[in-house]
Amino acid sequence: MTLSIYDTLTRTVKPVSSSNGRTTMYCCGPTVYRDAHVGNLRTFVLSDLIRRSIEITGGRVELIQNITDVGHMSQDVIGEDKMLTQAEAENKDPFKMAREYEANFHKDLALLNVITADKYPRASESIDLMIAMITQLISKGFAYVGSDGSVYFDAHAYESYGQISGNHLDALKPGHRFEYSDETGKGFHADWALWKNAGARTQMIWDSPWGPGFPGWHIECSAMSMEFLNNHVDVHIGGIDLRFPHHENERAQSNSFIGTETVDLWVHGEHLLFEGGKMSKSSGNVVLLSDLIARDLDPLAARLCFLENRFRSQMDLTWASLESANMTLAKWRKKMAQWGDSLEKTVDQEFLNAIETDLDAPRALQRLRAVEKSTQIGDGDKRAIFIYADKVLGLDLARTKLNKAISQEQQSLLDARLAARAQKRWSDSDVIRAKLEASGLEISDSADGHEWSWR
Numbered sequence: 001m002t003l004s005i006y007d008t009l010t011r012t013v014k015p016v017s018s019s020n021g022r023t024t025m026y027c028c029g030p031t032v033y034r035d036a037h038v039g040n041l042r043t044f045v046l047s048d049l050i051r052r053s054i055e056i057t058g059g060r061v062e063l064i065q066n067i068t069d070v071g072h073m074s075q076d077v078i079g080e081d082k083m084l085t086q087a088e089a090e091n092k093d094p095f096k097m098a099r100e101y102e103a104n105f106h107k108d109l110a111l112l113n114v115i116t117a118d119k120y121p122r123a124s125e126s127i128d129l130m131i132a133m134i135t136q137l138i139s140k141g142f143a144y145v146g147s148d149g150s151v152y153f154d155a156h157a158y159e160s161y162g163q164i165s166g167n168h169l170d171a172l173k174p175g176h177r178f179e180y181s182d183e184t185g186k187g188f189h190a191d192w193a194l195w196k197n198a199g200a201r202t203q204m205i206w207d208s209p210w211g212p213g214f215p216g217w218h219i220e221c222s223a224m225s226m227e228f229l230n231n232h233v234d235v236h237i238g239g240i241d242l243r244f245p246h247h248e249n250e251r252a253q254s255n256s257f258i259g260t261e262t263v264d265l266w267v268h269g270e271h272l273l274f275e276g277g278k279m280s281k282s283s284g285n286v287v288l289l290s291d292l293i294a295r296d297l298d299p300l301a302a303r304l305c306f307l308e309n310r311f312r313s314q315m316d317l318t319w320a321s322l323e324s325a326n327m328t329l330a331k332w333r334k335k336m337a338q339w340g341d342s343l344e345k346t347v348d349q350e351f352l353n354a355i356e357t358d359l360d361a362p363r364a365l366q367r368l369r370a371v372e373k374s375t376q377i378g379d380g381d382k383r384a385i386f387i388y389a390d391k392v393l394g395l396d397l398a399r400t401k402l403n404k405a406i407s408q409e410q411q412s413l414l415d416a417r418l419a420a421r422a423q424k425r426w427s428d429s430d431v432i433r434a435k436l437e438a439s440g441l442e443i444s445d446s447a448d449g450h451e452w453s454w455r
């Protein structure tokens with residue numbers, strides 16, 4: 001395998017590692033207190049792009065993506081768990097709400113052609129793992145029970161704290177953004193809670209050696225990644241906002257627990273903006289896949305837009321770019337059908353080189369456009385290259401035009417147009433054609449009638 005990706009820890013482009021032909025991957029999963037927006041989905045598609053880029057050359061991947069359903073605290077409201085705040089707003093049991101958003105998350109991944117992970121462990125079902133890890137961290141001298149009964153990680157005990165983000169302890173001032181002021185029992189301001197004392201909280205709490213409480217968000221990912229990937233992660237993925245403190249703290253916990261560097265390559269996807277702005281509930285511009293579908297856009301248009309940008313660059317998604325990607329997909333699928341029906345694939349080295357060079361998907365797509373337009377490459381070969389490329393891109397380019405049934409109304413219009421043509425009522429035929437086109441079909445006349453396809 002020659003795939004190399006930028007590693008946030010070493011700040012170099014590094015080859016992806018594997019052992020016995022198997023690469024272990026961990027992707028920080030969704031916090032299931034709402035539906036994933038297109039920004040979250042960009043990060044999940046990044047994970048899928050990495051997976052597919054490994055598999056295209058015969059590598060095997062074992063992927064774990066966790067479900068955060070407890071312990072992710074709000075940055076806006078002190079001491080509030082995102083799950084509980086939202087469950088209260090929806091007047092629902094928090095676990096029931098979690099399962100609903102989790103189901104939606106799986107639907108979204110399927111719509112985006114994201115290959116299913118080996119396991120989606122839930123934080124709420126991994127509490128024993130976390131308690132075992134915290135117990136070990138205390139006994140090894142990396143954690144302590146604070147004066148408020150919560151358990152804290154001692155940031156000073158982990159020597160190379162700060163290497164992922166560059167936020168070293170001596171430079172972290174008290175009151176930095178991610179310090180929770182309800183964590184009153186800790187000895188140093190940059191320490192963080194591994195286990196939070198339940199206090200007055202009554203929901204989503206568990207018994208522990210330190211009394212009833214709930215886990216901190218960071219320990220969840222350490223416990224689940226170490227357990228399910230046998231103590232070593234080849235590629236760890238998350239959005240850029242997770243670099244600090246989430247991944248910094250996760251690294252300190254996992255490395256202190258195992259005693260070695262547990263993650264080989266830290267990949268951080270840059271943020272997605274929408275129409276130039278940060279998506280936020282308060283500004284009302286949070287865009288979901290269901291919003292694309294409501295506008296008759298193929299969800300894979302979002303996937304193509306993600307691929308048109310380098311993963312380490314911030315990107316601005318717009319309705320115009322989604323419309324344009326939607327048209328590109330339709331055009332490519334149509335060409336694919338014109339180029340034949342073989343399912344053979346041909347390795348295209350130029351495409352592969354682009355992908356393997358720090359996932360340069362925009363350059364890979366440029367290569368695909370050159371293949372599309374080439375006068376040197378025959379139709380069958382074009383199709384075979386597209387089929388190969390689609391193993392990585394996941395855009396369903398070989399989808400046949402008939403996979404969406406036409407409505408009864410469209411069928412009646414098609415019949416009426418055939419009748420009009422047979423009776424040489426050309427202007428009627430043109431009017432009906434316009435109606436059919438407005439409904440999303442493309443009509444081409446043939447010797448014995450007409451043919452249609454989805455535009």
Ligand code: AMP
Pocket residue numbers: 028029030031032038039040041042043068237238239240241242269270271272273279
């Ligand atoms: P959450 O559901 O909040 O736990 O986030 C799930 C993933 O989405 C994490 O990897 C975040 O870093 C990532 N993420 C959140 N917002 C964005 C955004 N606007 N663009 C890209 N990734 C994001």
Ligand code: ZN
Pocket residue numbers: 028029221238246
């Ligand atoms: Zn995580």
